[in-house]
Amino acid sequence: MDVANRCIERKVVEEVVCVFIERDPVNFANLKEVVEREEHNYPYVEVLPPINDEFATVVSDIIEKVGARLAPSFFFIDPFGFTGVPFSLVKDILSIPRAEVFFTFMYRDINRFKNSPNCEALFDELFGTGEWRGKQQHELRDLYIRQLREEAGACFTWDFRMCQDEKVQTLYYLIHATNHFKGLKYMKEVMCRQGPEGLFAFLGPDEFVRRHQMKLFSNDIPSLRNFFLTRFAGQTVKYEQIQEVTYLETPLIDKHSNEAIKQLETEGRVTLNGKGPRGGIKENTRVTFPSN
Template sequence: MADSSFFDELRDNSLVKAEIVAQYFWAWAKVIIKTAKKGSNKIAYIDLFSGPGRYQDGSKSTPLLILERAIADPDMSQMLVTLFNDKNSNHTQSLKQAIASIPDIGRLRHEPIVLNKEVGEEIFQAIQQINNNVPTLFFVDPWGYKGLSLKLIRSLIKGWGCDCIFFFNYNKINPGLNNPKVKEHMNSLFGQERVNVLQPELKLMSPEQRELTIVNAICKALEEVGGSHVQDFCFKNAKANRTSHYLIFVSKSRIGHSIIKDIMGRKSSIFDQGVPSFEYNPAPAIQLSLFDIKPPDELENMLLDEFAGKTLTMLEVYNQHHVGKRYIKKNYKQALLKLEAEGKIITNPSKRTENTFGDSVEITFLPK
């Protein structure tokens, strides 16, 4: 059973996590709804480890944020199907009460489903009944790692418009990778072959190298099961300034990746010349994230090298270059504005509102 104190001890982290998921859901839904109207006329949100309705400090959990936003939107209130599950009966009872107390909950065409089950075959059957040809955002937030696997993630994102955001508990997974008692869980999460390679490598690494290697490994594993677009976001423990966990987004959608990247970038606690760390720290330290964050002038040089002699729109430059890097769209626009001022690129139109760089602006990179 999950430690219920989690919902008290990690208040700040939990709030940021809930905001990221809720903000992405809204942006995702706005993109998906137009196409969904032509098909099933439904979109879905499914949370497999939903927790209680509220945290100990009274903050609303993700299910409440999702439902309240849906009620206020005419399309969403008629299209949204929700399923919330938690094996802790105290959590599901709390969630049911919190949902029932939401003003105007009756405006939702589809009544929220709350289940009290282990994540397994019964849950999968319930999911299939809901998301058959229905675009779905899945949130998977286990306390540890039990129930989380590559097989599960592959099954969740296989349909059109299906994205997944999940909780990657680094604090527990890090020691678990060299613990024979949980080898089966690690194999299901990373793949047995990858675990066999990781185990001897990790023993020789510093804590920083170890963390980077583990995160890169899970991202690679997700790509191999169909998640062509993966984005991670780190949460630090304020008391020890150590990594607690990650929130990881996985999707087949380029647009979804761009949306979540901007949302996570804005939630970062640390910025280096406008470049986000993709890290939330309740008590930020002076040093930057352990990940390599290159300043904007490095981005300018990278663009000049990669696109020399080519003509593309700003959006094409961003889409072709940002995957796997810590830059957000704002960083690209700032870099291109500087290159334009230095005469290193030619833009069309060249006359625009000052300090703006629209997605459709055409850029010609001069040959080297």
């Protein structure tokens, strides 16, 4: 509610509706009390009365009634468990244009219970496939991400490791799935800002690069400059293309690509056309790279 209110105040968006779903009666009573106590502090946000029900029941209902007409929506699915969020439902959510999913994947607990006969049906439902059988802990996480990409057709996913006790043990992953590049862009920037302090452990560079099949950048800007010079040799591209390559193929973000291009321009190694009125690089600024 706080973040939504600030977004409206700053005119990032015109309207935000918050919907809270909680199945447990005690937690629901607490949720309701907090929402009712706090909502007047966030006057711009529309807060619907919290719903005491199963997530899957409520969301299936919304999808059935509203379907593709649903306003752009961010589904934060944070069950702290692994029941009640069937993969088929996540797939239905992602089939709605402009809907995104941010899912708490209970890495430690899923691994603990994977050999329990009572959990077989639950796991089939959670993963939307029987392929989880016989898999190691990290393979289960990778399978879930693969399902998001291949089965639910999410164009971009990004995940973030959450640890306990000074990063000794991974508790869960927050996995984000979106169909729009900007969804990935903003999520990656937020996640980069959070790590590596405290509970929010950003993936170590090696693991991160391996899992996202990216290049390892030892010293951000210099290696990014060389990467661009090779990647775009002999081409003229819009800066937005450079941004996309940065987000999809490197562990870095806009502040790095912007600085790398500025340095290359200062040294006369690239030419820029169509800069902003104050000389800044814009998304449609064209950058010409020399051939190798």
